[in-house]
Amino acid sequence: MRDTEVRDTEFASLQGPIAYLTGQYPRASHTFILREVTALRRLGLDICTCSVRREPEEELIGPEEAAAQAETFHVLQTARRPFRLISDHVAALLRAPGAYLSALTLAARTGRPGLVGTLKQIGYFLEAGVLARHLSQRGVVHLHNHFADSSANLAMITAQMARLPYSFTLHGPAELFEPQSWQLGEKIARARFTVCISAFARSQAMLFSDRAHWDGLKIVHCGVEISRYGAAPPPQRDGLDLLFVGRLTGIKGIFVLLQALAGLGRPDIRLTLIGDGPDRGDLEAEAARLGVPARFLGYRSQAEVADTLSDADALVLPSFAEGVPVVLMEAMASARPVIATHVGGVRELVAPEAGWLVAPGDANSLGDAIRTLAETPEDARADMGRAGRAIVEDAFNVDREAAKLARLFARSAAPTSARADRA
16 A cells, blocks of 8 residues: 555656666666666556567576566567568657657767767667657656666667657766767766766766766665565584675686685685676686686576575675676675675775775785685674675665655656756
């Protein structure tokens, strides 16, 4: 009943669905988006999920992801049907010729440099016609996109064509490597608001945008469902069981982690890795060469990740670049100490009482932190775990953060005069 009360009062200005767009949804490494959608729906919002590409069936990690895929509109798959593509563009042109032509102009001037960038913009424009028709048919009142890269190009062009307000969530680090190429300033300027997942992300958005738009940069954290994660202590054992969760790619710094573990020469410190990616074969070979006890489990469902966290002593994340990693929130919600690198917005999550932050790329510092953890008494580790869980409960609870987003959507949908009154 409470959801209905909230929907009827605080978010009453939302007279239609909110569209959620990502490049690939639901993706194994982006479970936080699925959780956010679920939390918004718990508040009573009507969320229409859209994805540029369809996630391969074999990469759907659990029943929640399979259900999300079944209800999601897939832009590229639809745009590949010639009759549908043509009819959707004709409909968009007839519905609002000025908006259609201005969307074409926008696509032409906001592409990445070079022939490849131009061809991609043509593709985004073609996809925008298909997405705009779908959003119109669903009665969507606002379009929100996750990440500021290619799917944000599509969102910006579609919003112009469909005459809809749009917003996007800025994560980093990838979008911040090439902010000019991705037209970050233009996207911020045209967005009704920009969600930044951390103060660090907001500072980078400020750096690459006009000061006139800084008020539209809103911090809303990604979050976790605290109830998914138990806070019971890990099983008693000799040594230390460490867990890594994430894509097996160079940016995660896993080779440095293997070097750190090899340098310790401690066979009683074991590593389990959940995730997959292009570096998996090389990492398995390197772990064997260095004699590091490591298990590679591949992708696991959200429930399996939670179960594995409950069995681990700590989580380690040696990344070279990050936004605010949700896996750290999951580990802290599980009352586990964490070891991570002080990159991006990580220090906004990991306080000294909850774990260790070390320099990225420094195997010696990482090894020292792991050794210190191994020598820390169990009751002290438990205190760190409780401190970490309290941090997540306070500032990274998905329901609380989703409510912040819902208020932004409601404000976007309100008449201009009402938005001015609330400013």
